Amino acid sequence: MDSAPIRTGAGERCLERERLLRDWTECVRRLAKLLEEHPATMKSSESNLAGFEEQIRLARAAETEACRANHRHVDSHDCV
Numbered sequence: 001m002d003s004a005p006i007r008t009g010a011g012e013r014c015l016e017r018e019r020l021l022r023d024w025t026e027c028v029r030r031l032a033k034l035l036e037e038h039p040a041t042m043k044s045s046e047s048n049l050a051g052f053e054e055q056i057r058l059a060r061a062a063e064t065e066a067c068r069a070n071h072r073h074v075d076s077h078d079c080v
Contacts, residue, residue: 024070
């Protein structure tokens with residue numbers, strides 16, 4: 001089914017790990033931006049607070065999954 005994990009030695013780059021780390025970083029930034037905007041959104045009478053909180057929930061879930069994907073990859077491939 002799956003082939004054996006590709007192990008990278010010292011000094012070798014793992015492009016998949018770099019991609020996963022970029023994805024995770026982007027998720028963290030998106031979540032941070034939403035959380036930074038949250039107080040202003042709560043004060044605005046024109047905002048859809050429930051929709052905004054759903055965006056935060058989804059961003060938090062995406063960040064958690066990106067973190068897990070990165071750690072799964074590192075654990076299975078030993079590419080640090």
